[in-house]
Amino acid sequence: xxxxxxxxxxxxxxxxxxxxxxxxxxxxxxxxxxxxxxxxxxxxxxxxxxxxxxxxxxxxxxxxxxxxxxxxxxxxxxxxxxxxxxxxxxxxxxxxxxxxxxxxxxxxxxxx
Amino acid sequence: xxxxxxxxxxxxxxxxxxxxxxxxxxxxxxxxxxxxxxxxxxxxxxxxxxxxxxxxxxxxxxxxxxxxxxxxxxxxxxxxxxxxxxxxxxxxxxxxxxxxxxxxxxxxxxxxxx
Numbered sequence: 229x230x231x232x233x234x235x236x237x238x239x240x241x242x243x244x245x246x247x248x249x250x251x252x253x254x255x256x257x258x259x260x261x262x263x264x265x266x267x268x269x270x271x272x273x274x275x276x277x278x279x280x281x282x283x284x285x286x287x288x289x290x291x292x293x294x295x296x297x298x299x300x301x302x303x304x305x306x307x308x309x310x311x312x313x314x315x316x317x318x319x320x321x322x323x324x325x326x327x328x329x330x331x332x333x334x335x336x337x338x339x340x
Numbered sequence: 341x342x343x344x345x346x347x348x349x350x351x352x353x354x355x356x357x358x359x360x361x362x363x364x365x366x367x368x369x370x371x372x373x374x375x376x377x378x379x380x381x382x383x384x385x386x387x388x389x390x391x392x393x394x395x396x397x398x399x400x401x402x403x404x405x406x407x408x409x410x411x412x413x414x415x416x417x418x419x420x421x422x423x424x425x426x427x428x429x430x431x432x433x434x435x436x437x438x439x440x441x442x443x444x445x446x447x448x449x450x451x452x453x454x
């Protein structure tokens with residue numbers, strides 16, 4: 229099962245931190261966790277991905293639970309441009325091509 | 341770099357017509373893939389390619405053909421369009437496996453089949 233569980237929607241205020249949760253209880257040892265986001269009428273955009281350790285990049289941080297059954301995407305200071313659908317994806321596993329299965333994602337609304 | 345480009349942006353077909361959606365990337369990526377996104381849904385993988393001359397099926401391949409004759413191009417052919425193929429189609433590429441590397445997506449082609 230390649231599915232993850234995310235809340236349907238979340239809201240935040242501009243310049244506040246946002247924590248987007250994701251459950252992936254069926255994850256195996258070689259499955260990466262990927263986060264993509266999709267702004268209105270655009271293609272998905274890569275945000276971050278990780279395996280076990282917490283990861284940081286210029287866009288966000290990814291905190292992965294010790295048992296790897298859940299993770300949290302952290303946007304440190306939300307801007308209006310961060311309003312998008314955020315997809316948490318567990319890849320199909322193995323060492324072959326990463327078949328990313330997109331669920332319905334979390335719709336993030338950012339209030340000015 | 342132009343990144344991943346897709347043409348056309350919009351297309352209307354009648355049931356039974358065929359057409360090819362074009363996808364090109366200028367990043368010298370080995371991996372390319374096609375997804376479809378139905379209203380209010382996430383993306384579903386149609387076909388993918390791990391290099392020129394190599395393609396494989398994804399989650400929803402029926403009704404679609406692909407070929408990869410060059411590294412840059414990965415066209416998607418609809419053989420006989422059906423209303424169920426009304427969707428937004430996204431092409432993506434990555435340097436190597438999307439498992440380890442970010443995938444870059446094109447802007448999409450919005451297809452309506454009447």
